[in-house]
Amino acid sequence: MKLTVVGGGSTYTPELVDGFARLRDTLPVEELVLMDPAQDRLELVGGLARRIFARQDHTGRITTTTSLDEAVDGADAVLLQLRVGGQAARQQDETWPLECGCVGQETTGAGGLAKALRTVPVVLDIADRVRRTNPRAWIIDFTNPVGIVTRALLQAGHKAVGLCNVAIGLQRKFAALLSVAPSGIHLDHVGLNHLTWETAVRLGGPEGEDVLPKLLGEHGDRIAADLRLPRPLLDTLGVVPSYYLRYYYAHDEVVRELGTKPSRAAEVAEMERRLLTMYADPALDEKPELLGERGGAFYSEAAVDLAAALLGGGGAPYQVVNTYNRGTIPFLPDDAVIEVQAAVGTKGAAPLPVHPVDPLYAGLMADVTAYEHLALEAALHGGRERVFRALLSHPLIGQYAYAETLTDRLIAHNREHLAWA
Known part of the structure; x- marks a missing residue:
């Protein structure tokens, strides 16, 4: 099995590689190709990736290239994790909207639109080249804004599924609070990418007991604190919103906060500088703890499960993905891209039925x-x-x-x- 990561020079990549190494029984990768136009970053990340595979006795081969056509040739799946314009563009996305009193964020509001305008044409060009070189390959999109990018891919007829780590992060958090294995938690997750609500937390599967009332009753204060939203709001909603909902539910408060501290882009740029210095150390053979602060927690587990299911190798039977609505949420157009639980297989993602939306x-x-x-x-x-x-x-x-x-x-x-x- 050959997998290609476009944007393989990202500091995220060791998180992904660590997952491929640990979960090789679920997704037996024989060749992992890291593609990136930034040769200097690519070599640093590629060297660490090889050392991670070696440390965990993974026999797969890791190659690096700046050639997209070479990277996707013969690939079974292509993962997209690119950032057009880099952190400098993100810094702008998070700054100029604040000058108008609007939230500055890379996926939400005006900054999110700027990122979409930069990103969609580039992703569609990549996808066209994947289709010309290897039309059977699946495209897994982790590039933000995931909902808009995935809709662009699907509308153009590509074999694509969008992926976000918000749901798997909440699943892990709820499992820890309830002292159960993550595999025993099934979320009734509904909405759009970065605009989602957990309407039920079920034990064992889609038909399992809903323990969300218990979760909110016993751990509501902690959940509210993590979301940085007031506990009474959660009680009123009766559901758990994504932390991205704070940009809507507390917009003016967030704008005031963002105007008094360094941007997240500046923080991430400094973090990336430190991470790349670490990656250059030939003694480093595991992902550093600092990477956990970069974002993308549990991205690797979600990506492994999704790729395995699309390629027929197993993976979790139900997964939260971004795909066409097709009547799942009746008040949205069929070609809207929604983020919901779906049964994923070699033919793609089939959304599970959704309970009426409040x-x-x-x-x-x-x-x-x-x-x-x-x-x-x-x-x-x-x-x-x-x-x-x-x-x-x-x-x-x-x-x-x-x-x-x-x-x-x-x-x-x-x-x-x-x-x-």
Whole structure:
């Protein structure tokens, strides 16, 4: 089995490699190709990746290349984890929206739209080259914004599934609180990428006992603290929102906070500098603890399960993925990309039935779905008016004066990445 990671020079990659090494019985990788245009980073990450495989007695071969066509040739699955513009572009995404009193974040609001505009054309070009070189390969997208990118891939007819680590992180957290194995926790996870709610926490599987009321009753304070949301809000919702919902439920509070501290992009850039220095140490043969602060926790386990299921080798029977709605959530369009539990196999992801969605969060879900449709139109076809329409539709923006100003700033800060600008 050959797997290719596009963006293999990312500091995330050792997390992924560690999972491939530990879970080789689930996903027997014979060749792992790390592809990245940044040769210097690629060699550092590739060297550590080989040492991780050697430490764990994995017999698979790890190769590195800057050639995409070479990397995907013969691959069974291609994982996308790229960042167009790097941390410098992320720094901009997190800064200029704040000047208008709007949240600055790389996947949410105006910054998220900027990332989508930069990313979608690049990902579609990669996917077209994968299809020309190896049309049977599955594409697993971990590149943000996952929902919009996955919708672009599916709309273009690619064999693609989107992946996020939010659900598996909550599954692990709830399992620890309940003192059960993670495999014994099944989440009724519903929404869009980075806009999700856990409406039930079931023991054993989709039909298992719902212990969410118990979880909130006994551990609600801790869960609320982790989400940085007030406990009474969780009691009112009766569900557990993703931590990304704080950008909506406490928008003005978040904007004030972001204006008084260094950006997350600056923190990550410094962390990446330290990580790459560590990766250069020939004695290092395991992922460093610092990587846990970089983000992407449990990404490797989720990726292994998904790749194994798509390639027919097993993996968890039900997994939270991003895929077409196709009537699963009846008030959303069939071609909306939703993030839900699905049965995953060699033919792709089939969403499990979803219980009726409470109007308390159904409206927000519908609003952001409409925004994502307009965002993809802007990413595919360009133009100032399409950017403005997407920003005006976003529930965190909405006012025309904000949308006008944000449109101009988005284009100004991203001109080098926008072919039409």
